[in-house]
Amino acid sequence: MSTKLYLGTRKGLIEAERSAAGWRITRNSFLGVQVPMLLPDARDGTLYAAVEHGHFGTKFHASHDAGANWEERACPAFPPKPEDAPKVLNMADQQPIPWDLKKIWALEAGAADGELWCGTLPGALFHSLDSGASWRLVESLWNDPGRAKWMGGGAEWPGIHTILVDPRNRHRLLIGVSCGGVWESTDNGATWRNIGEGIRAEFMPPDQAYDPGIQDPHRIAWSAADPDTIWMQHHNGIFHSTDGGQKWREITHANPSNFGFAVAMHPQDSQTAWFVPGIKDELRVPCDGALCVMRTRDGGQTFEPLRQGLPQEHAYHLVYRHCLDVTGDGRTLAFGSTTGSVWISENGGDSWERLSADLPPIYCVRFG
Amino acid sequence: MPTVHFTANLASQTSAPICQMDGATVREALNAVFTQHPTLRSYVLDDQGAVRQHVVVFVDGTAITDRQKQADAVKPNSEIFVMQALSGG
Numbered sequence: 001m002s003t004k005l006y007l008g009t010r011k012g013l014i015e016a017e018r019s020a021a022g023w024r025i026t027r028n029s030f031l032g033v034q035v036p037m038l039l040p041d042a043r044d045g046t047l048y049a050a051v052e053h054g055h056f057g058t059k060f061h062a063s064h065d066a067g068a069n070w071e072e073r074a075c076p077a078f079p080p081k082p083e084d085a086p087k088v089l090n091m092a093d094q095q096p097i098p099w100d101l102k103k104i105w106a107l108e109a110g111a112a113d114g115e116l117w118c119g120t121l122p123g124a125l126f127h128s129l130d131s132g133a134s135w136r137l138v139e140s141l142w143n144d145p146g147r148a149k150w151m152g153g154g155a156e157w158p159g160i161h162t163i164l165v166d167p168r169n170r171h172r173l174l175i176g177v178s179c180g181g182v183w184e185s186t187d188n189g190a191t192w193r194n195i196g197e198g199i200r201a202e203f204m205p206p207d208q209a210y211d212p213g214i215q216d217p218h219r220i221a222w223s224a225a226d227p228d229t230i231w232m233q234h235h236n237g238i239f240h241s242t243d244g245g246q247k248w249r250e251i252t253h254a255n256p257s258n259f260g261f262a263v264a265m266h267p268q269d270s271q272t273a274w275f276v277p278g279i280k281d282e283l284r285v286p287c288d289g290a291l292c293v294m295r296t297r298d299g300g301q302t303f304e305p306l307r308q309g310l311p312q313e314h315a316y317h318l319v320y321r322h323c324l325d326v327t328g329d330g331r332t333l334a335f336g337s338t339t340g341s342v343w344i345s346e347n348g349g350d351s352w353e354r355l356s357a358d359l360p361p362i363y364c365v366r367f368g
Numbered sequence: 369m370p371t372v373h374f375t376a377n378l379a380s381q382t383s384a385p386i387c388q389m390d391g392a393t394v395r396e397a398l399n400a401v402f403t404q405h406p407t408l409r410s411y412v413l414d415d416q417g418a419v420r421q422h423v424v425v426f427v428d429g430t431a432i433t434d435r436q437k438q439a440d441a442v443k444p445n446s447e448i449f450v451m452q453a454l455s456g457g
Contacts, residue, residue, distance in 0.1 A: 055422040055452040056378060056411040072407060078415040100415040
């Protein structure tokens, strides 16, 4: 069982630890500075953090002692913009997409030792082969003509928020783009294909509703045991794939809601997944003021709201896409809200205990 | 030679001491600083070399006008201040 929990927040990186007495908050790093993304790298124990200064931009730090000491590494950066670079506009407002890092929004370990993938706002993918000592823009994706259809979803620019590395074939990647749909590479990022037949967008004119290149997958998760089984919490619904993301089925009977941002899958049981629902796009609060985590244990045939230990009246918690995590045994879960509460369950979501109600807005929750 | 000062908040994040650097423009003076303190560059300039949106550079009390290339002239006795803009707070 994991005994460390890392929280990226509006006011720094906050750590919690499990002891015999239970979970408690133990330390903060980068106090006062946003930490939108972090990665506890299970391969060598390095803890990586994206640190976003309001004035001075995003920086990238690493710790070899679980957050006690930090060193600054290179930050992903766009190369000089060529004078003849084609102008790519944000589809919705027709403003140029900047060649400038605004936010680190995804960070995952790659196949080789020290290999890292990083997704950003604006929507770009960066690749490191040396534990973040240097980064390279994945130009095959940045130069793909399909990027011209991408647009901001919740943020000003489109962004890459999910990177999945296939444990069976570690040269196969899936990425999620808001808004730009699902993209697959089978050659470690050399070439890309926009996939996602069956995903539906309510925010587009009807003739473009099923265009896979404009979809807003809020978050995508697959089970390490069966990466062909994938859940997507989308802007206007929940979608399920059993063929590795090629085709998707829309779920319309989730209980209590099809709306939300976060989704997590059981690492060993591909029939089990968790969501944190809200009412709907234009009403991003818990249904009936009662917070719940929603679980399916039968591959989406049925859903159950899990409420024990969660506030059931006058609750206004919203849980962002990176703020729900599950440990490798599928038993311990944690999630954090924009209103600064974090809950932990040690029984698969059946019951929850609040770690704190006094934290800054939570951006990222990961077990170490 | 011009003197370059950095806001105390920046100096608390990375090495950003007061420097006296040769340069006829703000860019030349800043580049000379960045040569000695390479990590500092990305705190002041964005990926394309423009002054970050929420950073302001003053030369002898006046905000520079060329935020893209920092071609504003400096005199040998100029005081350059790299400050955080209130817009970013």
